[in-house]
Amino acid sequence: MFYLIGLGLGDLKDITVKGLEIVKQCSRVYLEMYTSILGCSLEDMQEFYGRPLLLADRDLVEQGADEILAGAGESDVALLVVGDPFGATTHTDFILRAKEKNIPYKVIHNASIMNAVGCCGLQLYKFGETVSIPYWDETWKPDSFYDKIKLNRLHNMHTLCLLDIKVKEPTPESLMRKRKEYMPPRFMTVAEAAHQLLSIVEKKDSLEKNTVLNEQSLCVGLARVGQESQQIAVGTLLEMRSTDLGGPLHSLIIPAKEMHPLEVEFLQQYAPSIKLDDYNH
Known part of the structure; x- marks a missing residue:
């Protein structure tokens, strides 16, 4: 059996009881930590789970899925994913490959930023399409x-913005030499995301009258959701x-222009100057 946990x-300790029981029984357990990160060390996880964990980096997850699935038809193999297994589209490929190989599989769900974002008081059913904000460079x-x-x-509708993560990214120079060398890990902050958004707003204002978003638009920044240091x-x-907001991971929310009175009241805990009349038309 192949398990996505x-x-x-x-x-x-946020792993479910069911997930922990499965981890203890598997012949191999992989830990994927490039699409997100957890607030603890690999050593602490191995001690708590009582077994070694095989790190699944970006190359292995994206190009070595068959290696991870190998033997899952005869014994139990698990891939551990921070958040929920389907929080990143990368992991749906494992299910499709398992089906192709007639390998039975099970998914053990857990909390992800997609639902935990409700901690800020904005109602989940009022969120529209989630977006990803990538790092910019000089040419892109x-x-x-x-x-x-x-x-x-x-x-x-509210917008949840997932901010870029750069883990084990090859340097452009190493790609030219065909020998991979990696850049230091980078995790976009709400400040960096806001800076890029302001650049876009300024450009839109110069080309057209922009009434959708401006520098006075309300935003909600979140850091380390679900951790003690949230x-x-x-x-x-x-x-x-x-x-x-300190260390990673960060997320940014652009709330709707109109909000429910309870949403405004909840946000006033963090910004008392917010007035209900400004968001209740």
Whole structure:
């Protein structure tokens, strides 16, 4: 049997009882930590689970799925995923490959940022399409995600922005030499995301009258959701550009233009200056 097991968002104890029982019985257990990270060390996880864990890096997950699935038809093999197994589309490929090979599989779900984001008080059923904000570089500055934020705002829906993670990214120079060398890990902050969004807003303002998003638009920044050190900050897009929420992982929310009174009341815990009349038209 092949198992995809969600670990939740906090630490090693967030695994479900069912998931932990399966981990202890498997012949091999892989840990995937490139699409997200957990707030604990590999050594602590191995001690708590009582067994060694095989690290599944980006190359293995994206190109070595057959290696992970090998033998799963005769013995139990598990892939541990931070959050929920289907929080990242990468993992659906494992299910498709298992089906092709007639390998039985089971998925053990857990909390992910997609539902835990409700901790800020915004109602989950009012979220529109989730977007990903990638790191920019000198030659690549994509902004297509802005159109999705715009569409959500026009339909009075909140937008969850997942911020870029760079783990085991090869350097451009090493790709040229065909010998991979990796850049240090990077995790986008809410301040970096706000900076890029403001750049897009300024460009849109110069090309057309932009009424969807501006530097005074309300934003919610979240850090380390589900962990003891979780932080939430509420402020304008301009204020978020200088907000420091500490270590990873961060997420950014662009709320709808209109909010339920309970949503506004909850956000006032973090920004007392918010007025209900401004978001209840």
